[in-house]
Amino acid sequence: MATVLKQANRAEEAIDAIRSFRDRCPNEARESLDNILLDLYKVSRACKFTYIM
Template sequence: MTHKVPVGDTPYVKAKNVQLMDKDPERAIPLFWAAINAGDRVDSALKDVAIVMKQQNRAEEAIEAIKSLRSRCSDQAQESLDNILLDLYKVPLFSFLF
C-alpha cells in the first residue's frame, strides 16, 4: 500500500511522516498534538490523532480529543469527525456473545 506523504517541514507534516514512513504511532501522537496546538492543519491532525489512538487501543482518549477540539475544526470536517466518533463508539460484536 502506498501512502501519500505530505511534503514540507510543518508540525503536521512531521507527524504524518513519523506515522507513515517511520511507522511509529506512539511517537506520532504527540507530534499530531503539536500540530493541533500550532494550528497546523487542525482538521487533518485531529482526525489522524484519533485514528492512531484507536489503533493503539486508546479509543476513550480519542473520543475525548474529538469532543473537546472539534470546535476548532472547519464545517467541512464535522461529518468526518462524526464518522470517526461512530467508529470509536462501536462495541465489538463478540463482547455480546459471552
C-alpha cells in the first residue's frame, strides 16, 4: 500500500500508513519496512524543499 501511495505522490500518507502498522509486522519484515520508510522520508523532504524554493 505504501509503495502505491508513493507512486501517487502521496508520500506523507504512505509514511503514516507504515508508522501506524509497523508494530503489527513480524520482526523479520521490519527492516524491509524501515528501508521503505527511509525512502519515503527522502521523497517527502525533497518535495518540501521544492516548495520552499
